Amino acid sequence: MRLANVFNLGIKELRGLARDPMLLLLVVYSFSASIYTASRAMPETLNRAAIAIVDEDQSPVSNRIAGAFYPPLFVFPQFISQPEMDARMDAGLDTFALDIPPNFQRDLLAGRVPTIQLNVDATRMTQAFSGGGYIQSIVSGEVSAFVNRYRTATTAPVELVLRARFNPDLDKRWFGAISNLIQSVTMLSIILTGAALIREREHGTIEHLLVMPVTAVEIMLSKIWSMGLVVLLASAASLVFVVQGLLAVPIGGSVALFVAATALHLFATTSLGVFLATVAGSMPQFGMLLIMVMLPLQLLSGAMTPRESMPEIIQIIMYPAPNTHFVMLAQSILFRGADLGVVWPQFLALFAIGSILFALSLRRFRAFLR
C-alpha cells in the first residue's frame, strides 16, 4: 500500500465534493440550522402539556388544584364539562383530563377518601408517563396543603428531595442538540462514502482506476479519510459554534476527547458506507438500503429512547451498531464530564466494530471490483 496514492485519491474526493455546491449547502445545513432548529424545538421538561379539568365540585380545594397548573409546564387548564371531555380527548386536544367529582371537598374533610379521576391519552407515550406522575404529585401537594390549613397538628411528612445531576433543569435542548449532531455525523459519513463509491461505478471511473497501480485498500482508505475528515471538521465546528455557542449548552467534559471519539465513530460509519455501497449495485438501491440502516441506527441506539428499556433482543441486535456506543460516549463525555478512564470500554468497542466493518467491507469491495 502506498500512502501517496491514498492521499492523492483522497484529495480527488475532496475536489469532487467542492464541485457540488448543493451538497455542500446540505452539509452546512445539517450541522447548523438543522441541529439548531431541532434543539430549539425541544420542549423544556414537561412543556405546555395540554390539560383540561372537569370541576364538578366547584369548591375551594378544587379551585386550588386547578390553580396549580400553569405554563410553562402546562397550558392553563380548560374547564370543560364531562361530555366534552371525551370529544376533546378523541380529537387529541387534551393529553390529560382531571375529573374532580362532586362533593370532593366535603368527602375529603369527612375522611371518606374520595377519588379523583385522571384521564391520560396513552397514545402520547412520553407525556403520558412523565406527566401522569407529575400531575399526581401536584394534586396531592395541593390537597395536603389545603388540608393542613384545617389542622393544627401537622404530621411531619417524609420529604423526597429530587435533584437531577448533569442537567439540573432537565433541559431537553441539550440532549436534542447532541442527538442531532450524532445523527448528522452518522448520516453524512455513510452517504458521502457510499454514494461516492457508487458514483465511481456508475460513471465507469472505478474500472479506470483498476488498470492503474492502485489497490483496493488504497481506494477504500482514500474515501474513508477524505470523507471522514470533512464530517469530523464539520462536527467539531458545529459542537463549538452551534452547540456551545448559539445553543449555549454547557459541555461537561473535554471537547478534544469527544472529537477523538467522533473520529473513531467515523472510521466505523465510513466503512459501513463502503459496505452498503458494495451491497447496493446502484444509487437507487443505495437510497433504499440507507433508510433500512439509518432509521434503526437513529431510533434504537439510545438517542431517542433509553436503551435499557428496549426488549432484550433489540438490545442485543443493536449492540454491534457503532451508534449505540457513540451515543453512550457522547452522553458520558459531554454531559457527565467523563474522562478516558471512564469511557475506555466504549472507545474499545468502537475500535473493534470499526475494524470488523473495515475488514468486511474491504473483502466485499475487492469482490465488487471484480
Place this chain on the structure above:
Amino acid sequence: MNAEAPVARLRDVTLVYGSRRALDAVSLELPVGRMVGLIGPDGVGKSSLLSLVSGARVVQTGVVEALGGDMSDSDHRQRSYPRIAYMPQGLGKNLYPTLSVFENVDFFGRLFGHDRLERERRIGELLESTGLAPFSGRPAAKLSGGMKQKLGLCCALIHDPDLLILDEPTTGVDPLSRRQFWELIEGIRRERRGMSVIVATAYMEEAERFDHLIAMDAGQVLATGSPAELKARASAATLDAAFIALLPEAKRRGHEAVVIPPRAEGADEVVAIEAEGLTMRFGDFTAVDHVSFRILRGEIFGFLGSNGCGKSTTMKMLTGLLAASEGTARLFGSEVDPRDMAVRRRVGYMSQAFSLYGELTVRQNLDLHARLFSMDPAAIPARVDEMASRFGLVDVMDAWPDALPLGVRQRLSLAVAMIHGPEILILDEPTSGVDPIARDNFWRILAELSRKHGVTIFVSTHFMNEAELCDRISLMHAGKVLISDTPAEITRSRHAADLEEAFVAYLEEAAGAPPPRSAEASSAQSEAGSPAPARAAATAARRSFDPRRMFAYSRREALELRRDPIRAALAIIGSMLLMFVIGYGVNMDVENLTFAVLDRDDTVASRNYVQQISGSRYFTEQQPLVDYEELDRRMKDGGLSLALEIPPNFGKNLDRGVHVEIGAWMDGAMPSRAETVRGYVQGMHASWLAEKSREGQDPGASFGAFQTALRYRYNPDVRSIVAMAPAVIPILLLMIPAMLTALSVVREKELGSIINFYVTPVTRLEFLLGKQLPYVAVAMLNFALLTAFATFVFRVPFTGGLAFYAAAAVLYACAATAMGLLISSFMNSQIAAIFGTALLTMIPALQFSGIIEPVSSLEGAGRFIGDVFPATHFVTISRGTFSKGLGFDDLWRSLVPLGIAAPVMIGLASALLRKQAR
C-alpha cells in the same frame, strides 16, 4: 410552408459556457428537405448549434428559427417537438439502460401518442431495417456501441419527424453498420420527401454524400456549399484535404499525411503481448471464442471488427479487468495478474467509454494520474504541459471534462493513458469522435512511440485509414478472429479495391447472407399508414396535458422498478422489517431503570421504603452504594439512572414524627428518561405516604386522604406498541416513497437521458406526474401491508374507519412522492438528492411530527415545521383511526393540509424543473 424557406435560420447567435465561447455571432440558413452536414474539428460549436436548433438548449443571444418559428418561444417549441427528432452525441445517451430494445423504442412511441397497433408496426419496421430485431428483448445496457447508436436512431425516427438532427450518429460504429445506417436514412428520406436532416460528423467520406455542407471552426462558419463546391473552392481532391485547406493558417500549419516508416527487419522479436485460446463466457453467451495472437515489441497491432464482436472484452482480459474463462494472456512473457502493480505501471489503457473524473479539471485529471503512476513529483508539471500541447489541450486545461466535446474528451483520455510513458498501450477505439487533424496528430505520436521508443501498441478502430497504418491487423467477428495479417495482404486476399471493401466482404461472409434490405420492402405499406397518425400526434402535442405522455413516463418508471427487483423488494419487505424492529424496539414505557441505594439507616423502615421502588417493574436495583464517592463515580459512567440516599435514623425519626428528607439524584444526561424517573419516584413516594397513613400511624388516618384513579385511555394496557405502530406507518410511508422518487429526475440529469424531456412534447407536469404515479402505487401497496402487519402481527386493534384511513393514505403517499420529486428537481447530483431526502424527511418525521413529543409542545421553527409537515397530520389520522375509533367526521380537518401538500410541492417542482438545458 414555403418550400423555398429554410428549415432553420440562425441570426447572430452567440452561446457562452462560462468564459468559453461555443458559438460566436453565427448567422446561417439550413436548406429545407436536404441532407445538411456540419463538419469541423472538435469543440468548434457543432453540437451547440444542433442543440439550439432542436430546442434542447436555451438561446442566449441572437435568434434561432426552426420550422418557421422562433425557438425562444415556448409555444412554438411545444408545437415543434413532434416534428423534430434529436439524437444527442455519445453512445446511447438518450436510452434507458435497463429497458429492452423494444421497450426503449416503445417509450418514445408512447411519448408521441401513437396507439398500440401503430407503435407495433413502426417499431417492427425500424428494428427490422436496423437489424436490431433479433435483439429486441435485450436490455440497452448490454448492447455494443454501434447497436446503441442504431437504437438511438430508431427512437428518434419513431414519430416521422420533419427535421432530423443527428449529432455524430456513427461515432464508434463499425463500417458495415455505418453503411447500413446511411442506407436506412436514405430509405427514410425516399419515403418522406420533405424531411430535412442535419448531421454533425467527423467522417469525411460520409460528408461526401451530403447535399449541403457547413464547415465550422472556433464557433464560426468557415464555408458552406455542396461537397463539390467546397472541394472546388479549396482545389482539393478529397473532402478531407479540402477541409484542412479551409482551416485558418495556424491550425493547418505543419499538417501532412501520416506516414509510418516500416519496422526495421527483424529489429525486435520479443513478444510483448500474447493471447492463447483466450475465451470469455457470460452465462451461455460466448463473447470471445478462443482468440490467439502474438504482438511483438514495438509493433502497432490493429483490431477491427463489427460492434459487439468481442474486441473490448479481449482488451479487458489483457489488462486484467476481466478474468478469462479459458486460455491465457501474457504481457512481457508473464501471465496477466490483476494484483501485479509493477505490470500495471508498464501498461497504459484507454477504455471505450469516457472514464475520467468529471469533477476534476483537465489539469487535475492529468496530475492525479501522473501521481498515481508514482511519477517523480518534480517532473509532473512539465510532463502535464507536454501532454497538453501534444494533444491540443492547452486551452482547456482548467475546464471540466463534462463541458468538453466528445473529441476533446477522447484526447484527454489518450493523454492520461500515456502520461506515465508506458511500454504497452492498449487503446479501445481511441479516435472515435476525434476530428481528422487531431487523429493524424495522434497517429504521428503513436508512430513515434512505436518506432523510436519501442512501445507496443494494441489499438482497436473503425477507421480504415487508421487500420492501414497498422503493422498488422486482426479482423474479429462474433468472438472469433477471422484473419490476422498486414493490411495490404488482407486487401489482396479478397481482391478488393481497398481495405474497407475487404473488411465488409469478410464480415458479410462470416455473417452468412447479406442483411435484408427491408426498408424498401416496407415503404409502400408505411406510406399508406403514416400521415394520419402524424396528424394525431401533432394535435396531441398541442394539448397542454396529455395523459398518454404522462402514462408513457409512468410505464417506463414502472418497468425500471420491475427490472430492479432488489430495490422493489427493499422498499416493500424492508419496510415491514423496519416496522417490526422499530415498533418492537422503541419503547416509550421506560423500564428496567437502574438504581442503587446509599442506605445510612438500614432498618426495617428504610428497607421497606426501598422495597417500594425495587419491587416495581420500572426499576432494577443494583449493588448498594457505600459512600458519596462511589455514588459520584457510578453516576458518571452512566451505570445508574437514580441514586437514593436514606439518612441515618430514618426509621426512628419516622416513628417520632420528625421531619425526614430522602435524597434522590437522577441522571439528567437524558432528560426525557430523567423526567420519567421523576414521575415514577414521586408517584411511588406519594403512594408510600398514603399507605403509611392508612396503616394507622396517623390517628387522623383517613382525614385528608383521597385517591387518584389513573385511566390510560385508548391504550388501557399501556402497551408501547399500540402507540408506536400507528406512528411508524407514517414515518415509513414518508421516507421510502420519498427516497424512491428522489432519484428519478436527478438520475436522468446525471446519466443524460433528461435530454428526452428537453426535446419531446412532454410537459413538466406530465413528466413529474408520470414519474410519481408508479411510486404512489408502490406506497399504497406498502401501506396495505404495513396496516395488515400492525393489525395481525402486532395485534394493534384497528377501531376507526378503514376506508377513510386508506383515502388519507393516498393523499399522504402523493405528498411523500411529491416531496421526493421536489428534492430531485433542484438537486444536481444523486448524492445530494439522497442526502437531502434523508435529511429533510427523517428529521422532521421523527422529531417534529408528534411521534414522540406532541406537536403542541414544540417551540420555534420546529413547531412551524411540525404544523405544516404532512407527517404530523397523517400521524393524527393514523392514531385516531387505529386507537381512538375515529373516522371522517372527527378527522377531516387533518385531510386539508394533506390534500394541499402534494399539489403545492408538484407545482414547486415543475417551476424548478427546466425544460431546456442552460
